[in-house]
Amino acid sequence: MKKRSLPSGELGLIEQIQRDFATNSSAVKLGIGDDCAILRPPAGCEVLVTTDFTLEGRHFRRDAHPPESVGHRCLARGLSDLAAMGATPLAAFLSLALPSSMLTKAEGRTWIAKFFSGLRALAELHSVPLAGGDTSESPGGKNALILADIVLIGYAPKGKALRRSGAFPGDALYVTGQLGGAAAELAGMLGRRKRIASVKTTEDHPHMFPEPRLDVAEALLRRGVATACIDISDGLSTDLAHLCRASGVNAEIEQEALPIHPLAARLGAKSALHAALHGGEDYELLFTAPASARMPTSLAGVPLTRIGTLKARRTSQPLMTLLVPDSGPEELKQGGWEHFAKPSRNAKKKAR
The missing domain is CATH 3.30.1330.10 (PurM-like, N-terminal domain)
Structure with a gap:
């Protein structure tokens, strides 16, 4: 110092x-x-x-x-x-x-x-x-x-670092862990009148004590199957948009496949989906791999979930599409955190 x-x-x-x-x-x-x-x-x-x-x-x-x-x-x-x-x-x-x-x-x-x-x-x-x-x-x-x-x-x-720009049309899209927990825990914290003085365990506190997925990343690099990767810090919808633009692809997300954190699930179906898509600060990994790759259900003890597929880039189609059960495809717009955005676009502006 x-x-x-x-x-x-x-x-x-x-x-x-x-x-x-x-x-x-x-x-x-x-x-x-x-x-x-x-x-x-x-x-x-x-x-x-x-x-x-x-x-x-x-x-x-x-x-x-x-x-x-x-x-x-x-x-x-x-x-x-x-x-x-x-x-x-x-x-x-x-x-x-x-x-x-x-x-x-x-x-x-x-x-x-x-x-x-x-x-x-x-x-x-x-x-x-x-x-x-x-x-x-x-x-x-x-x-x-x-x-x-x-x-x-x-x-x-040398030459092996994962980037956002390496994905291809046809690649499968995966996430580690569960989504929406950080946003759900933050909402509960801000709703309390008193600060939490101390925490006896760091487990199951996705907002207060997020777990960087370094071991998963090491395993992915060792397997050599991931084509692109980004961490979910600003929300799945926003970070997926970054990856799609960098790689020049579109994305289809299956709503039913999203792994919802139990804390988010307690909020009700609509709020849980919003937290998973837009909540941010989950610090999970969002990565792509060839559809033909044999991907395990977990790496380094962390669950892996296939949530969608990448498509060839077409400007006439939405950058991201959400496949909604019993409804069909809907455009998925960026709804996560964005610095310098207008307050109306950042509902979480109080503290992230």
């Missing part, structure tokens, strides 16, 4: 991070403590880089989200991007801006400690060393917010 003349307590914060995230990873030749980190990517591999903001009021609310969840989600967002391209994590870098009061008040210091506890637990699970970053006082005085930017460095065999 870079050292600056910032609020009192910053040096102690940096030293604590350095102690808590000490690593003996062979991939990190030099970590926290210098102006730059030095990494050693494996021979014959390409380096992949992704970055994600975690902004208070946009991606989390202090009055709703436990700090462990905020730390977990901060790292999970970047890990999911690496998984979408079949990459193995090499190192993480965190830039963190905090209101000055958080370093001077016991409640604030406790929040920070729990934030790093959540981040560290996921980092240790996937052997991701924190190799550096930056700290700063966030602007705004009494109204200052928490701002975090995570950078993930990964690697994949």
